[in-house]
Amino acid sequence: MTVLEVLQSTTAYFQKRGIENPRLNAEHLLAHSLGRKRLDVYLEFERDLAEPELAPIRDLVRRRGQNEPLQHLLGTVEFCGNVFLCDKRALVPRPETEELVGLLIADCGLRIAKQILDVGTGSGVIALTLAQKFPEAKIRQLIETAPAHLNTGGLLALEIGLGQEPGLIELLRQKNYGDIEPKNDYSGRTRFLLARYG
Secondary structure, three states, X not given: OEHHHHHHHHHHHHHHHOOOOHHHHXXXXXXXXXXXXXXXXXXXXXXXXXXXXXXXXXXHHHHHHOXXXXXXXXXXXXXXXXXXXXXXXXXOOOHHHHXXXXXXXXXXXXOOOOEEEOOOOOOOHHHHHHHHHOOOOEEEOOOOXXXXXXXXXXXXXXXXXXXXXXXHHHHHHHOOEEEEEEEEOOOXXXXXXXXXXX
16 A cells, blocks of 8 residues: 555544544554654655555554544644653643643743642643743642642632533632632633632
């Protein structure tokens, strides 16, 4: 099979399996398996692939067809312009999480962030991205509760699930947070809460 034939058959397979962006997924997996950049695959459309090259591609395609995340198969994920290692030990960072980091950088842009606390870090992309942006800040582990680690006026930023906003706002008020500000994500849904302690 040629590179183009593999790309076309993989795209068709992903379409049947309901994989979002089937052609893009096929391109990424093919490029990864061949050790090429995605755009370089287009330059090799007519090249015949030998069986030793096809076997790893088939395995990746099968796994993606079973809904294993593309980023886990590639072993990396791009987040805020950086590339992070990514595997099944953590969830793949979502575009909404990247949006949250953008809000935090904008919020802290006029002030120097001295301490940043990332709770439930998952892959760690939030803390690592903010540490890169604010190298003078300290990344601390939450031991008990956020107020014990926040100065007066310290910012608590939360990425929340749908429908959690009213209960969380009430809880933040009870715990002495002010300036509570819900923020919408790109799709217009309330996805973030920003609050200052004290």
